[in-house]
Amino acid sequence: MTLSPVLPDWYRSKAHFEDQERTAIFHQCWIFACLNLELADGKHVCCVIGDKSVVLQGGKDGKPRAYLNVCSHRQAQLCEPGGTNSGPLRCPYHGWVYDRDGVPVGIPQKHAFAQVIEAPQQFRLTEFACESAGEFVFVRLSSEGPALSEYLGSQFGFLLKTSQGMTRVLDEFRKDVQANWKVLIENSLEGYHVPAVHAGSFMQIDGMDRAEVAPQFYFPDELHSHLEHAADADWIQRFARMESKIGQWPWRFEHYTHRHIFPNLTITSFMGYSFHVQRFEPTQVDCTTVHSRTVGVELCNGTAAGAKMIEHIHADGHAFTRKVFDEDAGICRKVQAGLKQATRSPVLGVGIEDRVSHFHRAYSKFAVDR
Numbered sequence: 001m002t003l004s005p006v007l008p009d010w011y012r013s014k015a016h017f018e019d020q021e022r023t024a025i026f027h028q029c030w031i032f033a034c035l036n037l038e039l040a041d042g043k044h045v046c047c048v049i050g051d052k053s054v055v056l057q058g059g060k061d062g063k064p065r066a067y068l069n070v071c072s073h074r075q076a077q078l079c080e081p082g083g084t085n086s087g088p089l090r091c092p093y094h095g096w097v098y099d100r101d102g103v104p105v106g107i108p109q110k111h112a113f114a115q116v117i118e119a120p121q122q123f124r125l126t127e128f129a130c131e132s133a134g135e136f137v138f139v140r141l142s143s144e145g146p147a148l149s150e151y152l153g154s155q156f157g158f159l160l161k162t163s164q165g166m167t168r169v170l171d172e173f174r175k176d177v178q179a180n181w182k183v184l185i186e187n188s189l190e191g192y193h194v195p196a197v198h199a200g201s202f203m204q205i206d207g208m209d210r211a212e213v214a215p216q217f218y219f220p221d222e223l224h225s226h227l228e229h230a231a232d233a234d235w236i237q238r239f240a241r242m243e244s245k246i247g248q249w250p251w252r253f254e255h256y257t258h259r260h261i262f263p264n265l266t267i268t269s270f271m272g273y274s275f276h277v278q279r280f281e282p283t284q285v286d287c288t289t290v291h292s293r294t295v296g297v298e299l300c301n302g303t304a305a306g307a308k309m310i311e312h313i314h315a316d317g318h319a320f321t322r323k324v325f326d327e328d329a330g331i332c333r334k335v336q337a338g339l340k341q342a343t344r345s346p347v348l349g350v351g352i353e354d355r356v357s358h359f360h361r362a363y364s365k366f367a368v369d370r
Helices: 014-025 036-042 114-118 150-153 154-163 181-188 231-245 304-339 354-367
Strands: 029-035 044-049 052-058 064-068 083-085 104-106 126-133 136-140 167-178 216-218 225-230 255-261 264-269 274-284 287-297
Touching: 014 274, 014 354, 029 036, 029 044, 029 052, 036 044, 036 052, 036 136, 036 167, 036 216, 044 274, 052 126, 052 136, 126 150, 126 154, 136 154, 150 154, 154 255, 154 264, 167 274, 181 255, 181 274, 181 287, 181 304, 181 354, 225 354, 231 304, 274 304, 287 304
Parallel strands: none
Antiparallel strands: 029 136, 044 052, 044 083, 052 064, 064 126, 126 136, 167 287, 216 225, 225 255, 255 264, 264 274, 274 287
């Protein structure tokens, strides 16, 4: 066993949350914001990153752009965080309209704003660094830092492969959990709690190999990690008989994978016919908003019967995801309740909690009190 370098006070201290985490982590790191497919057809998305409300849309060059969610006129909020909106970016206060590059192009009674009309570029929305890895759009609040591909390391290639054939969001929900965001991340990184917390869900999942060798942990990057849990060989053979009806998808693999991209993105999939994308947004020191998406991929050469089969598979998956989420939310609330009184450093098991240890080491590089 090892003692964690992350202290109990860092899960409950408002000062640490504001000064160390929001500034040192959520300003300096690349933070997952949305999917490119959610910006299609002129849509814009608003989300919170650190202490900033950010609006994203596709630029005229087709690349995603991220702006501070504040109108250049009288500083009104342009859109509500947490949603996808159609049509151009329009201020609800005085109706100023911005184009895809954040330039004001529609100004009611424009004769009163001669300087804006003459040099609209000078009144562009405040812009942040924004890059994408396939469908995955990231924002960095800091004006300085590594390129996204460098930051993601080996996970950059994974995101590119994951993005192949992504079509639409099949299921989505946002829920608040009364726990520090680190509690939720740590919970996602270990299976040690599964027998006690998920006896009626994960412990019953069909298709997982129960062999002692599974799962396998991988730490190719300083900040990020992943696991792979092999599918049961007999189950794969049974599933293969359905594939002639279901069809083929771009990236088929025979395992369950869980990826953590530091600090607050997780991606899971079983065999690659859909991907579960979760964003953990720290809203308060003891509250986290979880944005969960299940994203489907294109299926080719399937039959009508196969389409019905995959529809049922997805429906079962959505119900399973929500059940597991509720179980995890309940235990994370109890962990936070304990952390309010804790005085000792967490004890981490060797092997079974190695991904938590890896996360703590990554976290400590950014958020250790000076």
